[in-house]
Amino acid sequence: MNFFEHLVDTAPIFLDATVVTLRLTAMALVFAMALGALVAWMSMSSVAPLRWIAVAFIGLIRGTPLIAQIFVLYFGITEVVLLPAFWAGTIALGVHNSAYIAEIIRSGFQSVPDGLNEASRSLGMSRMQTLRRVRAPLALRAILPVLGSQFIIAVKDSSLVAFIGMRELFQSSRNLAASTYEPLTMYLIVSLYYLAIVLALTFVVSRIERRLSVHRR
Amino acid sequence: MTTDQTSSFSTGHEGEPLVEMRGIVKKFGDTVVLDGVDLDVHRGEVVVLIGPSGAGKSTLLRCINGLEQIQSGTIRVAGEELVYKEKHLNHVRSRIGMVFQSFNLFPHMKVIDNLMMAQRDVLDRPKQEARERAERLLERVGLADKADAYPEKLSGGQQQRVAIARALAMDPEVMLFDEPTSALDPELVGEVLQVMRTLADEGMTMVVVTHEMRFAKRAADRVVLMADRGIAEEGTPEQVLENPTSERGRAFLAELSEE
Ligand SMILES: Nc1ncnc2c1ncn2[C@@H]1O[C@H](COP(=O)(O)OP(=O)(O)OP(=O)(O)O)[C@@H](O)[C@H]1O
Ligand SMILES: [Mg+2]
Numbered sequence: 001m002n003f004f005e006h007l008v009d010t011a012p013i014f015l016d017a018t019v020v021t022l023r024l025t026a027m028a029l030v031f032a033m034a035l036g037a038l039v040a041w042m043s044m045s046s047v048a049p050l051r052w053i054a055v056a057f058i059g060l061i062r063g064t065p066l067i068a069q070i071f072v073l074y075f076g077i078t079e080v081v082l083l084p085a086f087w088a089g090t091i092a093l094g095v096h097n098s099a100y101i102a103e104i105i106r107s108g109f110q111s112v113p114d115g116l117n118e119a120s121r122s123l124g125m126s127r128m129q130t131l132r133r134v135r136a137p138l139a140l141r142a143i144l145p146v147l148g149s150q151f152i153i154a155v156k157d158s159s160l161v162a163f164i165g166m167r168e169l170f171q172s173s174r175n176l177a178a179s180t181y182e183p184l185t186m187y188l189i190v191s192l193y194y195l196a197i198v199l200a201l202t203f204v205v206s207r208i209e210r211r212l213s214v215h216r217r
Numbered sequence: 218m219t220t221d222q223t224s225s226f227s228t229g230h231e232g233e234p235l236v237e238m239r240g241i242v243k244k245f246g247d248t249v250v251l252d253g254v255d256l257d258v259h260r261g262e263v264v265v266l267i268g269p270s271g272a273g274k275s276t277l278l279r280c281i282n283g284l285e286q287i288q289s290g291t292i293r294v295a296g297e298e299l300v301y302k303e304k305h306l307n308h309v310r311s312r313i314g315m316v317f318q319s320f321n322l323f324p325h326m327k328v329i330d331n332l333m334m335a336q337r338d339v340l341d342r343p344k345q346e347a348r349e350r351a352e353r354l355l356e357r358v359g360l361a362d363k364a365d366a367y368p369e370k371l372s373g374g375q376q377q378r379v380a381i382a383r384a385l386a387m388d389p390e391v392m393l394f395d396e397p398t399s400a401l402d403p404e405l406v407g408e409v410l411q412v413m414r415t416l417a418d419e420g421m422t423m424v425v426v427t428h429e430m431r432f433a434k435r436a437a438d439r440v441v442l443m444a445d446r447g448i449a450e451e452g453t454p455e456q457v458l459e460n461p462t463s464e465r466g467r468a469f470l471a472e473l474s475e476e
Contacts, residue, residue, distance in 0.1 A: 113319075113321070115317060115319050115321040116321055116323060116324075118284055118315075118317070118321065119315075119317060119321035119322075119323070119380075120323070120335075121284070121307075121310060122282055122284065122310055122313070122314075122315040122384075123310065123311065123334075123335035123339060123383070123384070123387060124307045124308065124310040124311025124312075124335060124339040124340075124387065125307070125334075125335055125338060125339060126303065126304075126307050127303065129338050129339075133323075133334060133338065134323055137325050138323075138324070138325055141325065
């Protein structure tokens with residue numbers, strides 16, 4: 001069989017697995033956005049203990065490998081309750097990304113010049129009004145491109161949950177590599193699937209970015 | 218402080234002051250930046266603050282609308298004492314216009330929206346009324362054709378005129394300017410000063426920090442020279458700029474004329 005025959009042959013398996021990867025990543029990212037926003041808010045809080053917790057959390061997550069986090073969560077939690085690999089993987093990927101997203105959100109808000117906050121407050125706008133009308137929209141414009149790249153990293157990182165036995169894209173390629181004795185072909189093919197997802201995502205992000213650019217041209 | 222001298226000084230603006238500052242003490246950490254400053258600004262008066270860098274001119278200005286919180290003393294604006302409660306501050310600030318050295322226009326909004334936002338959100342003005350007010354003011358600062366432009370497309374001088382119009386849109390009782398022309402190319406300074414002079418002529422109450430001595434001479438009712446954490450000297454432009462009596466005043470003006 002040549003490469004293209006393999007590509008066609010494996011399509012049903014890989015397309016199924018793509019759905020799993022997308023669901024896994026999407027759910028992890030929704031969770032990561034919520035947790036990341038909370039941690040970002042804590043890291044900008046005027047309450048020192050909240051800041052410490054945020055800094056410690058971010059430092060811990062960013063300072064340890066994702067694969068270790070996945071294993072710790074999977075084996076740690078299954079000690080207590082039986083957690084399916086899908087949920088262990090989703091939570092691990094979500095927690096991991098939340099730390100990065102928290103930093104992205106925080107630096108997005110910090111990129112908004114203080115002077116704009118002061119200008120808005122000087123007009124009598126409240127803290128909340130200033131957040132809604134000035135700081136958040138401007139932060140969002142700084143956050144989006146970086147968030148886009150983080151999402152792309154998350155898609156690729158999701159391959160690591162293969163190692164707790166979840167049948168997503170990468171695990172499928174491992175299984176096929178073993179059963180067909182064609183590891184090179186299978187890993188090339190799975191790479192194409194990841195590439196396709198990443199390109200689609202890049203396209204979507206750049207469209208959104210253009211619509212939100214500071215001054216529409 | 219030279220309170221006796223200052224309170225007996227008159228520019229023909231009598232009655233209760235619009236801005237009344239008494240015994241203002243401002244510290245950043247342990248550093249005292251303002252040490253018992255008194256300043257009155259009467260309705261219709263144009264007060265120019267001058268003085269060496271670090272004298273506390275910006276800080277004093279920012280205390281007036283509560284951007285900086287004072288450690289001791291009282292500030293009254295139109296008879297109302299400033300307290301650091303969000304709602305009250307928002308209300309007081311809506312009646313005080315402020316113009317910054319760096320313009321600080323909202324870059325994600327068109328010029329017209331820069332002028333309309335606070336009218337709508339703070340004063341609850343109907344959209345049509347806010348737009349008309351904004352358009353009239355843009356016309357007044359000579360930028361009627363820039364309503365739909367984004368700030369980035371404007372020159373510094375145009376941006377600063379928009380910033381002035383944005384502050385005026387709130388119908389403030391007093392306008393504060395912190396070195397409004399310092400960030401501008403020399404050839405753009407004139408157009409901003411022109412707008413400010415017109416405003417002064419129309420009777421707007423203004424407190425202006427500036428290094429533009431020509432503006433001080435021509436538009437100021439009173440010049441206040443700050444140095445060493447307080448007011449070193451104040452009087453008419455002629456008194457302060459031509460015959461300073463204080464040591465610090467003479468030193469500062471000697472330095473200026475060397476430039
Ligand atoms: N946020 C701050 N934190 C700490 N110190 C500050 C802060 N803002 C101002 N200062 C200090 O307070 C003093 C007065 O500053 P201020 O900006 O009021 O001076 P200024 O007269 O406006 O000077 P310039 O002509 O340079 O603008 C300076 O010594 C400055 O370093
Ligand atoms: Mg200053």
